[in-house]
Amino acid sequence: MTLDLAVLVSGSGSNLQSIIDRVEAGVLDARIRLVLANRPGAYGLERAKKHGIPAVCLEHGDFPVREEFDAEMVRRIREHGADAVALAGFMRMVTPVFLGAFPGRVLNIHPALLPAFPGVHGQRDAADYGVRFSGCTVHFVDEKMDHGPVIIQAVVPAYAEDDGDSLGERILALEHRVYPQALQWLAQGRLEIRGRKVVLAPAPSAGVATVGDGMVNPSLESGF
Ligand code: GRF
Numbered sequence: 181m182t183l184d185l186a187v188l189v190s191g192s193g194s195n196l197q198s199i200i201d202r203v204e205a206g207v208l209d210a211r212i213r214l215v216l217a218n219r220p221g222a223y224g225l226e227r228a229k230k231h232g233i234p235a236v237c238l239e240h241g242d243f244p245v246r247e248e249f250d251a252e253m254v255r256r257i258r259e260h261g262a263d264a265v266a267l268a269g270f271m272r273m274v275t276p277v278f279l280g281a282f283p284g285r286v287l288n289i290h291p292a293l294l295p296a297f298p299g300v301h302g303q304r305d306a307a308d309y310g311v312r313f314s315g316c317t318v319h320f321v322d323e324k325m326d327h328g329p330v331i332i333q334a335v336v337p338a339y340a341e342d343d344g345d346s347l348g349e350r351i352l353a354l355e356h357r358v359y360p361q362a363l364q365w366l367a368q369g370r371l372e373i374r375g376r377k378v379v380l381a382p383a384p385s386a387g388v389a390t391v392g393d394g395m396v397n398p399s400l401e402s403g404f
Contacts, residue, residue: 183210183367186262188253188270189217193224195268195289198356199363200231207403208360209367214260216253218272234260240272250278257282266363271300273325284373286321287366289359291351293317293333298326303351304344314338314347316355318362320373329378331362331371332399361404 187196196215202208215228215235228235236256243249254277257265264285267274279286292302294317299305306314315335322328334354338347365371370381383401 181367181369183264183363184262185210185212185264185266186214186216186257187212187266187268189215189222189224189268190219190271191222191269193227195355195359196224197227199360202360208364210363213262214257216256246275247277250275254278254281264366267321276323279321287362288319288321289355290317290326291348294326303348307338307342307344307347311338314351316351316358318358329373329376331378332358334358357400357404361400
């Protein structure tokens with residue numbers, strides 16, 4: 181099945197770019213119907229336009245309450261024909277108004293190994309804590325911040341010399357692989373939520389190879 185996807189951004193949009201690239205490479209079975217930003221300067225909007233993808237900015241400050249902002253996002257997303265949503269560096273919490281419109285179809289990526297280091301400074305907090313490993317997490321979104329059921333995590337080493345920027349750079353390179361992979365699983369209908377856990381159904385075609393990349397990327401498939 182082809183995923184009709186909206187991608188929500190607030191900034192650079194490098195994760196958006198990785199999703200666009202995997203779609204264009206034919207390994208992610210999705211149509212990006214809309215890129216939506218909550219900040220006019222979000223470079224993700226430019227990336228979308230360069231690839232002929234509809235791009236809309238809705239400034240959250242123009243709405244009196246979160247629910248009204250969310251309702252307008254839902255309206256725009258539906259209007260463009262999307263029924264699944266990837267939050268990709270989208271720096272806003274979404275409310276039940278939003279989640280109820282796309283049940284089980286809103287994903288987020290976080291630059292740490294949840295439940296460690298939630299929040300907006302996951303990379304810096306992990307580096308400052310002195311962890312030996314960190315990474316990224318793609319998860320279903322629920323009403324709490326950086327909290328919903330985990331779909332995939334990938335691990336990178338962290339060193340004493342790291343700060344948030346150097347660790348973040350290492351993590352970001354992996355984000356660009358795992359997010360498209362998680363979205364492909366969603367497109368294939370292979371993700372089943374059982375309570376807090378996500379069960380990944382086997383690949384539909386027997387020919388899909390699992391890339392053995394040691395403990396870092398245990399479940400990335402061919403092309404990701
Ligand atoms: C990424 O690190 C993502 O995990 C976090 O925000 C950052 C967005 O980067 N939620 P980009 O806009 O995709 O480049």
